[in-house]
Amino acid sequence: MAVQKKTSAIKSSSYHLLGIQNLSILEAKKILEEAKTFISLNRSPSKKLDILRGKTQINLFFEPSTRTQSSFDLAGKRLGADVMTMNVSNSALKKGETLMDTAMTLNAMHPDIIVIRHQDSGAPNLLSQKVNCAVVNAGDGQREHPTQALLDALTIINRKGKIEGLKIAICGDILHSRVARSNIYLMNMLGAEVNVIGPKTLMPSSIERLGVKSFTDMKKGLDKCDIVMMLRLQNERMQGTFLPSKREYYEFFGLTPEKLKFASKDALIMHPGPMNRGVEIDTKLADDINVSLVKEQVELGVAVRMACLKIYCK
Amino acid sequence: MKEKILINAHIIDPSQGMDEKGSVLVDDKGKIKSIGKNVKKTDAPSAEVIDIKNYIVIPGIVDMKAFVGEPGFEYKENFRTLSQAALAGGVTSVVTMPNTKPIIDNVSMVDFIIRRGRDKASINLFPCASLTREISGKEMSEFGLLSAKGIIGFTDVIKTVQNTETMARIMDYASDIGVLIMQHVEDYELSKNGCINEGEVSTRLGLGGISYIAEKIIIERDLSLLNEFPCRYHVNQISSKESLSVIKRNKEKGLKFSVGVSINNLSLNENDIGDFKTFLKLSPPLRLEDDRIALVEGIKSGLIDVIVSDHTPEDEEGKRLPFAQAATGAVGIETLLPLALEMHHNESLPLAKIIETLTINPANILKINKGSLKKGSDADICVFDLDEPWMVNGDDLKSKSKNTSIESRKLQGKVQMTFLAGELVFKS
Numbered sequence: 001m002a003v004q005k006k007t008s009a010i011k012s013s014s015y016h017l018l019g020i021q022n023l024s025i026l027e028a029k030k031i032l033e034e035a036k037t038f039i040s041l042n043r044s045p046s047k048k049l050d051i052l053r054g055k056t057q058i059n060l061f062f063e064p065s066t067r068t069q070s071s072f073d074l075a076g077k078r079l080g081a082d083v084m085t086m087n088v089s090n091s092a093l094k095k096g097e098t099l100m101d102t103a104m105t106l107n108a109m110h111p112d113i114i115v116i117r118h119q120d121s122g123a124p125n126l127l128s129q130k131v132n133c134a135v136v137n138a139g140d141g142q143r144e145h146p147t148q149a150l151l152d153a154l155t156i157i158n159r160k161g162k163i164e165g166l167k168i169a170i171c172g173d174i175l176h177s178r179v180a181r182s183n184i185y186l187m188n189m190l191g192a193e194v195n196v197i198g199p200k201t202l203m204p205s206s207i208e209r210l211g212v213k214s215f216t217d218m219k220k221g222l223d224k225c226d227i228v229m230m231l232r233l234q235n236e237r238m239q240g241t242f243l244p245s246k247r248e249y250y251e252f253f254g255l256t257p258e259k260l261k262f263a264s265k266d267a268l269i270m271h272p273g274p275m276n277r278g279v280e281i282d283t284k285l286a287d288d289i290n291v292s293l294v295k296e297q298v299e300l301g302v303a304v305r306m307a308c309l310k311i312y313c314k
Numbered sequence: 315m316k317e318k319i320l321i322n323a324h325i326i327d328p329s330q331g332m333d334e335k336g337s338v339l340v341d342d343k344g345k346i347k348s349i350g351k352n353v354k355k356t357d358a359p360s361a362e363v364i365d366i367k368n369y370i371v372i373p374g375i376v377d378m379k380a381f382v383g384e385p386g387f388e389y390k391e392n393f394r395t396l397s398q399a400a401l402a403g404g405v406t407s408v409v410t411m412p413n414t415k416p417i418i419d420n421v422s423m424v425d426f427i428i429r430r431g432r433d434k435a436s437i438n439l440f441p442c443a444s445l446t447r448e449i450s451g452k453e454m455s456e457f458g459l460l461s462a463k464g465i466i467g468f469t470d471v472i473k474t475v476q477n478t479e480t481m482a483r484i485m486d487y488a489s490d491i492g493v494l495i496m497q498h499v500e501d502y503e504l505s506k507n508g509c510i511n512e513g514e515v516s517t518r519l520g521l522g523g524i525s526y527i528a529e530k531i532i533i534e535r536d537l538s539l540l541n542e543f544p545c546r547y548h549v550n551q552i553s554s555k556e557s558l559s560v561i562k563r564n565k566e567k568g569l570k571f572s573v574g575v576s577i578n579n580l581s582l583n584e585n586d587i588g589d590f591k592t593f594l595k596l597s598p599p600l601r602l603e604d605d606r607i608a609l610v611e612g613i614k615s616g617l618i619d620v621i622v623s624d625h626t627p628e629d630e631e632g633k634r635l636p637f638a639q640a641a642t643g644a645v646g647i648e649t650l651l652p653l654a655l656e657m658h659h660n661e662s663l664p665l666a667k668i669i670e671t672l673t674i675n676p677a678n679i680l681k682i683n684k685g686s687l688k689k690g691s692d693a694d695i696c697v698f699d700l701d702e703p704w705m706v707n708g709d710d711l712k713s714k715s716k717n718t719s720i721e722s723r724k725l726q727g728k729v730q731m732t733f734l735a736g737e738l739v740f741k742s
Contacts, residue, residue: 021518100634120636121520122590141638143520178520205523206514239507 374406386415
């Protein structure tokens with residue numbers, strides 16, 4: 001294709017945060033380093049900085065979200081940006097038109113950064129071509145959720161000191177999960193070994209080509225794993241039959257104290273939330289502060305998003 | 315009109331096994347009077363002489379699948395713009411699709427389309443009607459009445475008759491009256507939510523995949539039915555290696571049917587979709603490089619009979635959407651021949667084979683007197699330079715819509731002149 005287009009593509013990949021796939025290892029490490037500096041700030045009584053004072057951040061959410069949206073909201077505010085959140089209901093307007101029309105409208109208001117969540121894979125990429133500010137992907141369809149992977153990485157580093165050399169299992173509904181995809185790219189990039197575990201019907205085609213080993217047996221897949229990431233069964237994305245029943249799923253793929261024993265002795269559990277307790281994870285296990293990192297993930301999520309906003313909001 | 319003689323021509327006409335330097339003499343009625351190395355300027359001293367300068371002369375191309383846009387989608391393409399695009403690509407006969415608005419599924423619509431085409435188009439048009447009423451997949455169209463009005467074939471274009479009983483009845487009925495059934499092959503249950511090939515690319519892009527099985531299973535079904543109800547049956551477009559194996563098995567068994575492939579599936583693969591290029595959202599989808607190579611081989615071995623442009627004009631609004639919502643299809647009638655010539659230049663297909671799939675093969679399937687330069691045929695002629703390099707620029711294309719799947723591609727070979735019934739209608 002034309003030379004001219006290639007250069008613009010290179011520019012855009014570092015100008016926006018569209019996915020881990022577009023990120024270099026240096027960029028990923030820079031975000032994580034930056035995020036570390038915000039952890040203690042967020043735990044201190046005075047949490048406000050003015051790094052982004054005068055900047056406008058728009059959160060554009062086409063899909064309902066609680067934690068990601070509030071996390072980005074708080075992150076922007078703590079850095080001193082003016083934050084506006086728009087929840088765009090799909091039923092109100094025709095799909096597609098909404099995205100491009102809204103993009104044009106918002107662009108005219110001179111935002112410095114747009115955080116977008118959209119139900120269609122690739123929507124942030126399309127948006128980034130139409131606006132003059134940075135675009136941060138807060139989850140698109142089944143493609144990527146880069147800030148979730150980055151916060152997961154930060155949480156692991158915070159507990160285990162490093163990612164390189166760790167063995168990480170990602171279990172459950174891999175097919176519908178953007179979190180799984182982003183985590184596969186990032187953990188691989190940072191030197192971990194990644195196993196994916198799930199029923200065959202919820203495993204994406206050619207998943208091994210992404211650099212993972214895939215298993216349908218928890219016992220084999222969890223063997224010697226240091227981190228066990230559980231995923232939510234995304235029933236809302238399932239049309240037709242994928243599984244016989246939730247009961248059967250829990251029996252074979254639900255994380256219980258017994259199944260956790262297959263993993264490394266000091267294995268830790270993660271979950272991007274929201275959890276289906278009793279479907280993919282035993283409810284007591286999810287709340288066990290000795291093994292579950294769920295709360296920490298949420299906490300560090302704010303730090304990671306602050307780092308992303310600081311770096312991309314130029 | 316005056317007699318014409320095209321001299322210094324390199325004639326390739328697979329319909330008569332001709333590949334030689336010579337001349338083409340066109341009579342005053344626009345028919346081929348004589349052709350070949352033995353035709354001399356002195357044979358027709360009063361004829362207008364056109365020097366072809368050793369370019370290649372082939373029968374005007376017959377494109378078996380193109381969408382016009384009239385009626386209902388004039389903003390995408392109309393008869394005039396389609397004609398200009400076709401002639402610039404050396405295409406003189408076009409089979410038009412019935413998925414217009416309203417759908418071409420009744421006699422009065424056929425009258426309209428023929429009249430409109432006659433007034434506005436400057437190419438030979440061969441309209442299809444829908445296979446089922448309103449392309450609903452339920453009731454068969456009036457095959458007999460529509461054929462009598464000039465309908466060349468019946469197709470639901472981008473839809474497949476899903477109900478096996480309905481398809482069996484259609485084929486049974488069609489076998490008696492001899493109409494051509496052109497089937498889009500896709501099992502909806504298997505392809506729903508899908509928009510590209512199922513595989514690594516769909517996993518990475520987070521897009522729903524369409525497995526090759528969705529195509530294969532309908533071909534298997536239809537060919538089983540064809541065994542019982544031998545009608546004129548044509549598979550519009552195939553996209554995968556697996557489909558070819560089914561076709562091979564059935565053709566070897568002696569079953570009579572024909573198969574098409576889109577130029578897109580012969581020259582692109584799923585990796586070209588890159589970062590959500592919606593112009594490459596096609597149906598059937600682009601698949602693996604292995605599939606592409608198998609399809610080229612399929613042409614070579616004769617398992618695939620025709621190459622079509624699958625010309626599907628879509629305006630910018632329809633394409634500037636998130637991939638899953640974007641319109642499907644690409645324009646291609648103007649670049650059909652030049653892109654097909656790639657397979658000659660990279661030595662994957664003999665030139666005569668490519669020309670055959672673009673001229674006499676579709677004409678034979680359609681049972682029309684086109685695609686040949688035999689004595690007495692209409693002088694629909696395409697003249698092209700096999701080697702001229704150029705780069706595709708969507709904005710320069712004559713089609714009303716600019717959604718080309720090969721933007722900025724460097725091609726070798728370009729149409730220089732197109733004649734329709736002996737008249738020079740396009741000159742580069």
